[in-house]
Amino acid sequence: MKQRGILVVVSGFAGAGKGTLMKNLVGKYDGYALSVSATSRKPRPGEENGVSYFFKTREEFEAMISADELVEHAEYVGNYYGTPKKFVDEQLDKGNDVILEIEIQGAMQIKKKFPEALLMFVMPPSAEILKARLVGRGTETAEVIDKRMKRAVEESEGIENYDFIVINDDIDECTEKMHNMIQSSKYTPDRQKAFITMVREGLKNL
Ligand code: 5GP
Numbered sequence: 001m002k003q004r005g006i007l008v009v010v011s012g013f014a015g016a017g018k019g020t021l022m023k024n025l026v027g028k029y030d031g032y033a034l035s036v037s038a039t040s041r042k043p044r045p046g047e048e049n050g051v052s053y054f055f056k057t058r059e060e061f062e063a064m065i066s067a068d069e070l071v072e073h074a075e076y077v078g079n080y081y082g083t084p085k086k087f088v089d090e091q092l093d094k095g096n097d098v099i100l101e102i103e104i105q106g107a108m109q110i111k112k113k114f115p116e117a118l119l120m121f122v123m124p125p126s127a128e129i130l131k132a133r134l135v136g137r138g139t140e141t142a143e144v145i146d147k148r149m150k151r152a153v154e155e156s157e158g159i160e161n162y163d164f165i166v167i168n169d170d171i172d173e174c175t176e177k178m179h180n181m182i183q184s185s186k187y188t189p190d191r192q193k194a195f196i197t198m199v200r201e202g203l204k205n206l
Pocket of ligand 1: 011012013014037038041072073074076081082083101102103104105106107
Protein backbone atom coordinates (compact mmCIF):
# COMPACT_ATOMS: atom_id res chain seq x y z
CA MET A 1 0.00 0.00 0.00
CA LYS A 2 1.32 3.42 -0.91
CA GLN A 3 1.36 5.65 2.17
CA ARG A 4 0.13 9.22 2.12
CA GLY A 5 3.02 11.57 1.41
CA ILE A 6 4.49 13.98 3.93
CA LEU A 7 4.89 17.73 3.87
CA VAL A 8 8.50 18.83 3.63
CA VAL A 9 9.10 22.47 4.50
CA VAL A 10 12.32 23.92 3.15
CA SER A 11 13.40 27.33 4.42
CA GLY A 12 16.70 29.12 4.24
CA PHE A 13 18.14 32.55 3.68
CA ALA A 14 17.71 34.14 0.26
CA GLY A 15 20.81 33.15 -1.69
CA ALA A 16 21.37 29.90 0.22
CA GLY A 17 20.56 27.99 -2.97
CA LYS A 18 17.19 26.51 -1.99
CA GLY A 19 15.65 26.89 -5.43
CA THR A 20 18.40 25.02 -7.29
CA LEU A 21 18.52 22.38 -4.59
CA MET A 22 14.77 21.75 -4.84
CA LYS A 23 14.82 21.53 -8.64
CA ASN A 24 17.67 19.04 -8.39
CA LEU A 25 15.82 16.94 -5.81
CA VAL A 26 12.59 16.78 -7.80
CA GLY A 27 14.46 16.08 -11.07
CA LYS A 28 16.64 13.33 -9.62
CA TYR A 29 14.21 11.34 -7.49
CA ASP A 30 10.61 10.16 -7.95
CA GLY A 31 7.86 10.77 -5.44
CA TYR A 32 8.33 14.50 -4.85
CA ALA A 33 6.00 17.32 -5.89
CA LEU A 34 7.08 20.94 -5.67
CA SER A 35 4.33 23.31 -4.55
CA VAL A 36 4.01 26.55 -6.55
CA SER A 37 3.23 29.48 -4.24
CA ALA A 38 1.08 32.52 -4.80
CA THR A 39 2.71 35.91 -4.25
CA SER A 40 1.96 39.60 -4.60
CA ARG A 41 5.62 40.28 -5.51
CA LYS A 42 6.32 41.39 -9.09
CA PRO A 43 7.91 38.75 -11.36
CA ARG A 44 11.70 38.90 -11.79
CA PRO A 45 13.14 38.60 -15.30
CA GLY A 46 12.68 35.02 -16.52
CA GLU A 47 10.01 34.12 -13.97
CA GLU A 48 6.88 32.62 -15.47
CA ASN A 49 3.38 32.79 -14.04
CA GLY A 50 2.27 29.36 -12.80
CA VAL A 51 5.84 28.02 -12.85
CA SER A 52 7.89 30.16 -10.46
CA TYR A 53 4.84 31.56 -8.69
CA PHE A 54 1.21 32.40 -9.28
CA PHE A 55 1.58 36.18 -9.49
CA LYS A 56 -1.33 38.06 -7.89
CA THR A 57 -2.26 41.60 -6.97
CA ARG A 58 -2.58 42.31 -3.25
CA GLU A 59 -6.37 42.35 -3.69
CA GLU A 60 -6.39 38.98 -5.45
CA PHE A 61 -4.15 37.55 -2.75
CA GLU A 62 -6.40 38.86 0.02
CA ALA A 63 -9.38 37.24 -1.73
CA MET A 64 -7.53 33.90 -1.63
CA ILE A 65 -6.99 34.33 2.13
CA SER A 66 -10.69 35.10 2.67
CA ALA A 67 -11.76 32.08 0.61
CA ASP A 68 -9.49 29.86 2.76
CA GLU A 69 -7.56 28.71 -0.32
CA LEU A 70 -4.13 28.80 1.35
CA VAL A 71 -2.49 26.29 3.69
CA GLU A 72 -0.35 29.09 5.14
CA HIS A 73 0.59 32.63 4.21
CA ALA A 74 2.92 35.35 5.40
CA GLU A 75 4.21 38.80 4.54
CA TYR A 76 7.91 38.90 3.66
CA VAL A 77 9.84 42.09 2.77
CA GLY A 78 6.58 43.88 1.93
CA ASN A 79 4.92 41.18 -0.18
CA TYR A 80 2.44 38.39 0.44
CA TYR A 81 3.45 34.76 -0.09
CA GLY A 82 1.23 31.71 0.41
CA THR A 83 0.78 28.01 -0.37
CA PRO A 84 -2.33 27.00 -2.36
CA LYS A 85 -4.22 24.21 -0.58
CA LYS A 86 -5.63 22.21 -3.49
CA PHE A 87 -2.34 21.06 -5.02
CA VAL A 88 -0.92 20.09 -1.63
CA ASP A 89 -3.93 17.89 -0.77
CA GLU A 90 -4.02 16.23 -4.20
CA GLN A 91 -0.33 15.35 -4.15
CA LEU A 92 -0.31 14.06 -0.57
CA ASP A 93 -3.28 11.81 -1.44
CA LYS A 94 -1.33 10.45 -4.42
CA GLY A 95 1.46 9.46 -2.02
CA ASN A 96 3.89 12.14 -3.15
CA ASP A 97 5.96 14.12 -0.66
CA VAL A 98 5.16 17.78 -1.14
CA ILE A 99 7.98 20.29 -0.91
CA LEU A 100 7.08 23.76 0.34
CA GLU A 101 9.88 26.25 -0.20
CA ILE A 102 8.69 28.89 2.27
CA GLU A 103 9.98 31.38 4.81
CA ILE A 104 10.04 30.91 8.54
CA GLN A 105 6.65 32.40 9.59
CA GLY A 106 4.88 30.09 7.13
CA ALA A 107 7.03 27.19 8.30
CA MET A 108 5.89 27.73 11.89
CA GLN A 109 2.22 27.76 10.76
CA ILE A 110 2.77 24.43 8.99
CA LYS A 111 4.47 22.93 12.06
CA LYS A 112 1.46 23.88 14.18
CA LYS A 113 -1.16 22.63 11.70
CA PHE A 114 0.71 19.48 10.61
CA PRO A 115 2.89 18.19 13.47
CA GLU A 116 4.16 15.34 11.27
CA ALA A 117 5.59 17.74 8.66
CA LEU A 118 9.37 17.70 8.25
CA LEU A 119 11.13 21.05 8.56
CA MET A 120 14.50 21.61 6.90
CA PHE A 121 16.64 24.75 6.92
CA VAL A 122 19.17 25.29 4.15
CA MET A 123 22.31 27.12 5.23
CA PRO A 124 25.29 28.42 3.27
CA PRO A 125 28.72 27.18 4.41
CA SER A 126 29.41 30.72 5.75
CA ALA A 127 27.89 34.22 6.06
CA GLU A 128 30.42 35.61 3.52
CA ILE A 129 29.38 33.06 0.92
CA LEU A 130 25.73 34.01 1.42
CA LYS A 131 26.40 37.71 0.80
CA ALA A 132 28.52 36.93 -2.27
CA ARG A 133 25.75 34.76 -3.75
CA LEU A 134 23.10 37.46 -3.19
CA VAL A 135 25.23 40.16 -4.82
CA GLY A 136 26.28 37.84 -7.65
CA ARG A 137 22.67 37.10 -8.59
CA GLY A 138 22.46 40.63 -9.93
CA THR A 139 18.66 40.73 -9.82
CA GLU A 140 18.20 42.86 -6.69
CA THR A 141 18.98 46.44 -5.78
CA ALA A 142 21.51 47.18 -3.02
CA GLU A 143 18.60 48.24 -0.81
CA VAL A 144 16.79 44.91 -1.23
CA ILE A 145 20.03 42.97 -0.62
CA ASP A 146 20.52 44.93 2.57
CA LYS A 147 16.94 44.18 3.68
CA ARG A 148 17.45 40.49 2.96
CA MET A 149 20.73 40.31 4.89
CA LYS A 150 18.99 41.90 7.90
CA ARG A 151 16.13 39.48 7.51
CA ALA A 152 18.63 36.59 7.40
CA VAL A 153 19.99 37.67 10.79
CA GLU A 154 16.44 37.59 12.20
CA GLU A 155 15.62 34.26 10.59
CA SER A 156 18.82 32.68 11.88
CA GLU A 157 17.30 32.98 15.37
CA GLY A 158 14.58 30.50 14.39
CA ILE A 159 16.76 27.67 13.06
CA GLU A 160 16.37 25.57 16.22
CA ASN A 161 12.66 25.12 15.41
CA TYR A 162 13.59 22.99 12.39
CA ASP A 163 14.22 19.23 12.30
CA PHE A 164 17.34 19.33 10.11
CA ILE A 165 19.83 21.83 8.76
CA VAL A 166 21.16 21.24 5.27
CA ILE A 167 24.54 22.83 4.49
CA ASN A 168 24.64 23.73 0.83
CA ASP A 169 28.26 23.43 -0.27
CA ASP A 170 28.24 20.85 -3.08
CA ILE A 171 24.83 20.82 -4.78
CA ASP A 172 24.77 17.13 -5.81
CA GLU A 173 26.02 15.85 -2.47
CA CYS A 174 23.57 18.13 -0.73
CA THR A 175 20.64 16.89 -2.83
CA GLU A 176 21.45 13.29 -1.99
CA LYS A 177 21.77 14.08 1.71
CA MET A 178 18.45 15.85 1.67
CA HIS A 179 16.73 12.92 -0.05
CA ASN A 180 18.16 10.56 2.57
CA MET A 181 17.04 12.79 5.43
CA ILE A 182 13.48 12.99 4.07
CA GLN A 183 13.18 9.25 3.48
CA SER A 184 14.68 8.34 6.87
CA SER A 185 12.41 10.77 8.69
CA LYS A 186 9.37 8.75 7.58
CA TYR A 187 10.37 5.93 9.92
CA THR A 188 10.27 7.82 13.21
CA PRO A 189 7.60 6.27 15.48
CA ASP A 190 5.51 9.46 15.51
CA ARG A 191 5.18 9.28 11.70
CA GLN A 192 4.36 5.55 11.75
CA LYS A 193 1.62 5.49 14.37
CA ALA A 194 -0.90 3.59 12.20
CA PHE A 195 1.65 0.93 11.25
CA ILE A 196 2.83 0.44 14.82
CA THR A 197 -0.76 0.11 16.06
CA MET A 198 -1.54 -2.43 13.33
CA VAL A 199 1.42 -4.67 14.22
CA ARG A 200 0.83 -4.25 17.95
CA GLU A 201 -2.82 -5.24 17.62
CA GLY A 202 -1.83 -8.12 15.36
CA LEU A 203 0.60 -9.42 17.98
CA LYS A 204 -2.09 -9.33 20.66
CA ASN A 205 -4.47 -11.29 18.48
CA LEU A 206 -2.09 -14.10 17.55
P1 5GP B 1 11.53 35.34 -3.30
O1 5GP B 1 10.85 36.66 -3.37
O2 5GP B 1 13.02 35.46 -3.17
O3 5GP B 1 11.10 34.40 -4.39
O4 5GP B 1 11.02 34.66 -1.93
C1 5GP B 1 11.13 35.32 -0.72
C2 5GP B 1 10.85 34.36 0.42
O5 5GP B 1 9.49 33.93 0.41
C3 5GP B 1 11.69 33.10 0.38
O6 5GP B 1 12.21 32.86 1.68
C4 5GP B 1 10.70 32.04 -0.02
O7 5GP B 1 11.07 30.77 0.50
C5 5GP B 1 9.45 32.55 0.64
N1 5GP B 1 8.22 31.98 0.08
C6 5GP B 1 7.99 31.58 -1.19
N2 5GP B 1 6.76 31.07 -1.29
C7 5GP B 1 6.20 31.13 -0.06
C8 5GP B 1 4.93 30.71 0.48
O8 5GP B 1 4.06 30.17 -0.20
N3 5GP B 1 4.72 30.94 1.80
C9 5GP B 1 5.64 31.53 2.60
N4 5GP B 1 5.33 31.68 3.88
N5 5GP B 1 6.84 31.92 2.12
C10 5GP B 1 7.12 31.72 0.81
